[in-house]
Amino acid sequence: MTITQLHYVLAVAEYQNFTKAAQKVFVTQPTLSMQIQKLEDELEIQIFDRSKKPIELTEVGKKIVYQAKNIVNESDRIKDIVDQQKGFIGGEFRLGIIPTVMPTLLPMFLTNFIKKYPKVKLKIEELHTEAIIEKLQEGHLDAAIAATPLEFENIKERVLYYEPFVAYTPPGHRLAKEDKIKAEELEVDDILLLEDGHCFKEGILNICKADKNVESSSFQLESGSFETLIKLSNEGLGMTLLPYLHTLDINEREAKNLRMFEEPSPAREVSLIYHKSELKMQIIQALQDIIAGVVRGAIAFQNVKIISPIHK
Structure with missing residues (x-):
């Protein structure tokens, strides 16, 4: 029995097809079949029912x-142990990022990270939190950037920053004349929301203390992008909430529609998360340092109230 054979078994178990599994592990299909x-x-015994x-x-x-x-994951960690001992920061690193963080945070740190750590091969995936947790548990991701806190004993969290929610209220909206908004003034059936699967939506429902299955009296609309929500809001279909970093790219005309909340501002906690058995800690630390450095200048909010990304 060899580690290589176990790699082949895991590939076939994942893809349920010998040809696709062989492509995944970069061998010919006859070689993979023969080893299994x-x-x-x-x-x-028979491992597979062909x-x-x-x-x-x-x-x-x-x-x-x-x-x-378990065996393959532990064998892979032997190289991680050696890399840590040598202080080497390099090799493949699989990073997941939630959709409401990816477009704003990734451009802020990626170039800096690549320049400082050219030997690290980052493989980045945009994934919802549920898929991130599943992939971390199965060893298909090394780390992820997600809204926290999450309720998983075997997942470690390192806070990167706190990002306030910002209201977008178009002219004519009942809250448009307010300098600052109170959380209790929000009405969930008046807010354009992201579609299911986004933890940012869950956070908004938690701010409003609203039921997850709330329905609008006139219409129900959910979108996958903040840009669409802003455009619909401009058409008078309601207000929406945005993460603070997203508001930095809004044009001057639309920026006039932004309203901050009264302190303590409702905010999401964004963290670098990883499985408790993860050993590529030198890369995790490098990511944390780079991201903290670039975000520190963009977000300087302290008096915030952390809103859970898990709907209560």
Whole structure:
């Protein structure tokens, strides 16, 4: 039995197809099939039921895959231990970022990070929080940037910054003449929201203390982008809430429609999160330092009230 064979087993279990799995691990399909067959012969069991389409794990195969994940992850960490000892900052690093953070934060730190740590190969994915947690648990991500706090014992969180919610109230809206807005003045059926899956939406519902399944009396609309929400708001269809960093790119005309909240301002906590068994701590620390450096100049809010990204 070899670590390589276990890698092949995990690839087939993930893709449920020998050809796709072979492409994933960069070997020919006959080579992959031969090595898995060799392992099955050695163990005297069948890991995969090849008669099913797509291929399925046998009952004993499911147990083997569970153990193989642990073995492969631990074997991968041997190099991480050596890198840490040498102080080496490099190699592949898989980073997930939630959609409401990606477009504003990534351009702020990516160039600086690449220049300072050219030996790190960042692989970045835009993912919702639920998918991030799943991939961290399965070892498919090294770390992620997400709204916190989250309620997972095996996920560590390092706070990067606190980002206030900002109201966007177009002319003619009932709150447009307010200098600063109170959270209790918000009415959830008057707010244009992001679609389900965005933790920013959950935060807004928590500010409003609203039911998750709230329905508007006139119409119900959810969008995947803040730009769309702003345009709809400009058409008089309601107000919306934006993360502070997103407001920095708004044009001068639309910036007049922004309203801050009275202190303590409702805000989201944005953190670098990773599995408690993660060993690429030198890269995590490097990311934290770079991001903290660039964000410090953009966000200087202290008197804030952290809003949970999990709907209560």
